[in-house]
Amino acid sequence: MVSTRSGSSKIPDGVEKDDNRIIVVVTGANSGFGLGICEQLLSNLSLPPHTPIPISTPQLTALPPSLRGSFDEDEDEEPTKHIDENPPALTLILACRSEKKALAAKQILLDKHEKELKEREEMGEEIRRGWLEDLKIVWEGVDLDNPGGGSGVLGFCEGLKARYPHITTLYLNAGMGAFTGLDWIGFFKQNIMEGLPRAQSQPNCQYEAKGAMSADGERGLVWGTNVLAPYIMAKELIPLLRRSPPSLPFQPRIIYTSSCTSSSSKLSSEPLNDYQLIEYEKSYSASKYMGDLIMVQLDKQYGSPSPSTSTASVDQEGGEKERPVRVFTADPGCVATNFFMNGLGLVLWWAHFKFFFYHWSFVLCRLLGSTKHPVYADQGALPMLYAALIPDKYLLPSSSNPAQRFTVISERFGDTKVGYEEVGEWEKGDELGKGFMEACESHRREWRRREGME
Template sequence: MPDHQPHHDPHRVVALVTGANSGYGLGICHQLLSNLSLPSTVPMPASTPQPTALPPSMQDSIHSSSSLQPTKTSVPETTLTIILACRSGAKAQEAIDILWKKHRSDLEKRKKRGLAVKEGWLEGLEIVWEGVNLDSPGGKNGILAFTERVKDRYPHITSLFLNAGMGAFSGINYWGFTKQIFTDGMSIALSQPEYNIEIKGAKSADGERGLVWGTNVLAPYIIARELLPMLRRSPPGLPFAPRVVYTSSGTATLSKLNNHPLYDYMLLDYDQSYGASKYMGDMAMIQLDREFNDETTKKDDDNRGVRVLTIEPGCVATNFFNAGLGAWVWWIKFKWFWYWLSFYICRLLGSPYHPVYADQGALPMLYAALIPAAFLLSPSQVPAQKFEVRAQRWGNTKVGYGEIDRWEEADGLGLPKGVADRYLIATISGGLHAGQQGNDIRDLHAKLAQTINNPLPPPVHRPIPPCTATAVSAPGMPPPAPASSWNTPPPNTSFLFSASPLSKINGAGPGGGSAGRENRSFEVAHHVSEGWSLPMSDNASTNFTGRPLQSIVPNNNQPREEGQWSRHRNQEFTGDEPEDRPYHASVLPIKASPKDTGGFAEDAFKPLWEDPEKDQWQGFKTQNR
């Protein structure tokens, strides 16, 4: 892979596709090449507004066929970079060879039809690979290292396709398959299967996360957050606005979640976690679409809106179905052919869910990425629009308009915000703070901590870290960090240290001693792009002189007697009051403990302070890397 250096190219579309070595990802790449290589005089089919893809409120606005003509053409200078983001370099190179071979063949066919090829197109075209292990947030090839490489090597991103996904499939319940065929029909049974056998409780390679949840939910969320600044830097002169496109599934329904979905947010107790993970991914995308397009933050190009859209691509025969299908290659190939034939029969019978071929299933993804904003509902209207594939019997695949299943009900339950908030818990519980990935995880934690606003009721397995909004009830306190502050510092809470136990432990902040006060600056979390840990300004610069700790009560449901919170640090601990412990101001309130988070017997925050000889801020320092 050549060493790329970021250079400003106002005419270059940069598309990043996760899981691009096969299946839908490879289909997305084929469609990008097919559409963007058209001469500037030829409109692109993928940008043609389709009546079936318009929301009901826009159906009446289409009065003439001219309204449905392709709305975008590629200017003569436009060229393309496709970034294939996947784990295996060998498979990526194989995919790159396939893309080049097929694209050159398509261009030759165009020439035979008398359609000119865009001048300089092949010379400017780039198809490259960037390695990423979506099962791991940290580490050399983890998600965070991957996003840092992308930031270093490319000037911007125009389209981010979050396509990679996985299921912990181990086989098929043939009796269940036969039963669903007769009860629901063939097209439903082969598009919304209830007979797949999945491995319950499957965990990531390091044993720290739910495997399916980590790949289908956590990974795309982190990538979208990390690469948002690059999306906003996409040149305004390009014919397409920056977009994030998430590949969902027809199995992503609210019914796949249990009665308390945020309790087991890693889906470890689910017999079938794939559909549940995709629905959680949909919820996360709703939240991101709202945050990335918040009118209060869109002041200039640096904060321009970036739409986040979900796609249901239907069913195509890919190697996704190879998992658990057999130990012999010939048996896998036989069953793959059976899947392909079954899907083709479903399409002939009129099923709209079976486009059969990956490049046809990718059409809704290209549509979502290239269609003008005038044909989309704003996030304030419907943040849950979902473009769906509409297969035709003879192969003329269309794009349909849909919405995420029961999204209003899920929104009322707080699922979009709640799912996003759980990512913070994932970075500070279950041992994620330790091991080979330790420092990367701490950096991620520092960013995620800034997105917490209103914690929901605590889950069964781990308590939710109370945030500043509920922990500090005294008047005059700063507001909590906004939900869209992934790349902005949290509010200045350094003056709280004059009355907190942290002022007596390792100095008055991240720098320790008086360094934090004298520098009067933020301490940057190393390798955290535009992310900050804790603001440390000069205490003397504020009018705050300290408040009694009685007014800082994390849990109003557990009243304390007067003076119980103001025990001197050297006083013997009796067990009737919470311990003095260091805390991260954006996450934990003063003196947070299991008692303050609902009486949980196991303290999920203990790793932050269990070693009294360890500076709680050392995770952000260079010497520990």
């Protein structure tokens, strides 16, 4: 049985308040985009005071079209220099199921980061004093396939509420697809008919297991992991995000990792009749679009101040003020990770050969001009960091556009920028998004009752 603190805006007894610490939660942090997010956070936030932070410096390509006319590249570098002589420390929470993999990822992150710091020092750059001494990288276990139980999503959230004073950024990055293999004939046919870059960013030749269910047999597996689990985390952790100290240089935000395959066309004609995606032949892309629509609804709900006040509203318990929490989606493009490697072969040498081909085909796509192939996970992570760290003045308010989406723009010879998009057909899909969210909320409430939380 799990105790409840879900509605409280007060710091629990025994938890030390730390107003000068950025606390970031990254789900799926042990590999792929999650590891890339962590690498970029360490690189960007370790810079000395009054130094422009690269990923929170506004980019013209990432601005909504209505804001581009007033953009001055030289002047608008200034907002990222405002971190003063006492810059915030960082706690990086690696949220994943396996402690062993998390600890291995932590060592990879530290080794790479220490090497980067040493290279900066050798180049004569100023090194931030006390950064490594104050840095905390910790593992918090979570099983996204299970809403309940001590290691399930609700138990994970309760653990964070009991151990941390606040959260500054929640990266809802972990995801999965029920991929079982590749239609090699279809793969080569699509490459010939549509060209390599499109075939490698919008593949239609992967086999997915129809009707894959959660371990307890109660939910569609892909829906439960990619839609329900992120929704529960967002709802349960809002109090911690609202407690993020206003003195920190970055606003509290939730970032959902979407996909370049996310599209309304991936849904069935009656999507609310099978919102768990059990009858779908291909559930992954549909789940990501479903997640996108839900994030739009969450940005509407949490992204704007209450109309009753200019800055915030009184929370349900009274006393403290609620802060707006923006919710954005991000498309990291296509990078060479093991995400889609399920079913590509169990013979080790053959799997390595195919991964080698997979990697270099992405490099070739980028050389051919594809903007969706940054190749490396730390480059694909840039839209997620930008969405979390860019100042509010370079965003549209959620009251006018709750569907802002940031995407990767890979350049031919390796540079990566951030682009601006919107969730596809979000206005047309507004009622659908509400329906998906209501379904998730029903499951969240049911599991809270099962766990004795209400």
